[in-house]
Each structure stands twice: as structure tokens, then as C-alpha cells.
Amino acid sequence: MSASELYNGVANGSRSNGCADSVKTPFLIGVAGGTASGKSTVCKRIMEQLGQADMDHTQRQVVTISQDSFYRELTDAEKARAERGLFNFDHPSAFNEDLMLQTLQDILQGKKVEISEYDYRNNAVCPEKRITIYPADVVLFEGILVFYFPAIRDLFHMKLFVDTDSDTRLARRVPRDINERGRDLEQVLNAYMTFVKPAFEEFCSPTKKFADVVIPRGADNTVAIDLIMHHIIEILHPSGGYNQNGH
Ligand SMILES: Nc1ncnc2c1ncn2[C@@H]1O[C@H](COP(=O)(O)OP(=O)(O)O)[C@@H](O)[C@H]1O
Numbered sequence: 690m691s692a693s694e695l696y697n698g699v700a701n702g703s704r705s706n707g708c709a710d711s712v713k714t715p716f717l718i719g720v721a722g723g724t725a726s727g728k729s730t731v732c733k734r735i736m737e738q739l740g741q742a743d744m745d746h747t748q749r750q751v752v753t754i755s756q757d758s759f760y761r762e763l764t765d766a767e768k769a770r771a772e773r774g775l776f777n778f779d780h781p782s783a784f785n786e787d788l789m790l791q792t793l794q795d796i797l798q799g800k801k802v803e804i805s806e807y808d809y810r811n812n813a814v815c816p817e818k819r820i821t822i823y824p825a826d827v828v829l830f831e832g833i834l835v836f837y838f839p840a841i842r843d844l845f846h847m848k849l850f851v852d853t854d855s856d857t858r859l860a861r862r863v864p865r866d867i868n869e870r871g872r873d874l875e876q877v878l879n880a881y882m883t884f885v886k887p888a889f890e891e892f893c894s895p896t897k898k899f900a901d902v903v904i905p906r907g908a909d910n911t912v913a914i915d916l917i918m919h920h921i922i923e924i925l926h927p928s929g930g931y932n933q934n935g936h
């Protein structure tokens with residue numbers, strides 16, 4: 690039995706969207722936490738344990754979407770500031786809240802949606818790198834501020850907060866931003882002190898109180914991930930029998 694068939698068995702339960710019973714309403718999980726706390730890695734572990742990580746994306750029943758795909762388009766003046774490391778990408782106003790809300794509402798209505806990959810080197814979404822998100826059973830939406838906007842926060846069926854200490858996060862962010870996001874050491878440290886750390890304290894950290902489950906130490910916390918997995922599997926298939934390989 691596929692994860693999809695398992696899901697359809699509970700499609701008229703608490704997640705029903707009130708439409709024809711063939712319409713899939715996914716179980717929507719928000720995954721928040723500071724920069725480099727391990728949000729993407731936790732989502733990857735959940736996908737791996739549900740046997741989805743190596744699957745072609747058109748076949749996936751569990752998908753992860755990053756909030757970074759919803760950074761708003763910058764004005765020319767903002768672009769110039771961003772290139773000099775003077776734009777605050779950790780402030781809620783850096784995101785396109787309307788597009789984020791509309792996309793998640795469409796997903797909850799079982800619609801196929803298109804999102805764009807984000808290009809950190811150009812500080813912009815890449816319109817040419819569109820990803821189609823097909824209707825799925827479980828959708829993970831991860832990002833620093835996914836619990837910040839009340840209308841978006843209210844859409845989640847489960848809210849996870851990845852809680853990794855700030856020294857560890859900075860130690861992980863520095864090499865990642867240098868190796869993967871085209872920054873140099875001075876840029877990373879300046880941005881961290883000027884924008885990232887203050888915005889974490891003002892906007893991200895206070896949203897921890899909205900979480901159903903706080904995951905200390907991120908992906909290292911295999912016990913927490915196992916418990917969350919069992920809960921997801923129980924929701925997908927209340928009577929048990931899911932073998933975690935999607936069958
Ligand atoms: N438990 C861990 N141990 C070691 N490195 C980790 C761990 N979790 C994440 N990382 C690394 O830290 C960086 C940030 O992790 P990531 O999952 O991308 O964080 P986030 O999505 O919260 O920004 C990545 O380079 C990732 O490989």
C-alpha cells in the first residue's frame with residue numbers, strides 16, 4: 690500500500706477540506722528555527738525515514754518547501770544595498786507574505802503549485818528554476834519565520850521548532866555561507882552581528898512558544914525525530930503497519 694493510499698484512508702478526518710473526497714489535503718508541518726539550526730537537515734531526515742528522499746519528485750508523497758523561495762523581489766536601491774551586505778534578509782518585511790499564504794492555501798486545497806528556487810548569490814528567486822510541487826500527503830514548510838505571520842502560522846497541522854544554540858549555528862553558518870552562498874568571512878560575520886542575531890532575538894526566537902514540539906540539537910536529536918515520525922505515521926495510517934519505506 691502506498692503512502693497516498695494510507696492517507697486516503699483518513700482523508701475525511703480532521704484534515705478534510707470539505708471538497709470531493711478525491712481531493713487530497715496534505716498534513717502541513719511548519720519547521721521553524723534560527724539560521725543554520727538544522728531545519729533543512731531535520732526535514733531531510735523525516736523524508737528519508739518516510740522512504741521519500743530518493744524518489745522522483747513527481748512521485749513524492751512527502752515534500753519540503755523552503756521559506757527562502759518566498760523572499761520578495763528587491764527594488765534597485767535594495768539590490769545595491771544587498772550587494773554591500775546592508776539589506777536585512779532576517780526581517781519579516783523581506784518576505785512576500787501574500788504569495789506565501791496563497792501558495793500554502795493552494796497546497797491545502799490539493800492544488801499543484803509552482804515555486805522558484807532561491808539564488809543567494811544574486812539575492813533573488815530564479816524565475817527560470819521553477820519547481821512543481823505536486824499534491825502530496827505531507828508537506829514540510831521550513832524557514833526562520835514560518836511561525837511569525839499569524840495567518841500562515843494558523844495553517845499548520847503540526848509546528849516544530851529546531852532549537853540549536855547560537856554558537857553552534859554561527860559555527861555552521863560561516864562555512865555554509867562561504868562554500869554554498871558565495872559570501873566571504875567578513876560579510877558573514879558583519880551580516881550576523883548587524884542583522885541575523887538581532888532579528889533572531891526579535892522575530893524568530895519569540896515564535897518558539899507556538900511550537901507543538903521543540904527539537905533541541907536539531908538532527909542530532911534522533912529520539913525527537915523518531916517520536917515525530919511515529920506521530921506522522923500514526924496520522925497517515927492510524928491502524929499502523931506503515932513500514933517507513935512508503936509501502
Ligand atoms: N547535526 C548536525 N551536525 C553537523 N552539521 C550539521 C548538523 N545539522 C546541520 N548541519 C550543517 O549545518 C549547516 C546548516 O544546516 P541546515 O540544515 O541547512 O540548517 P537550516 O536549514 O536551519 O539553515 C549545513 O551545512 C548542514 O550540513
Ligand SMILES: Nc1ccn([C@@H]2O[C@H](COP(=O)(O)O)[C@@H](O)[C@H]2O)c(=O)n1
Pocket residue numbers: 723724725728757760778779808809811812813832833870885
Ligand atoms: N539573499 C539572502 C537571503 C537570505 N540570507 C540568509 O539566509 C538565512 C535564512 O536561511 P537559513 O537556511 O539559514 O534558514 C537568513 O538568516 C538570511 O540572513 C542571505 O544570506 N542572503
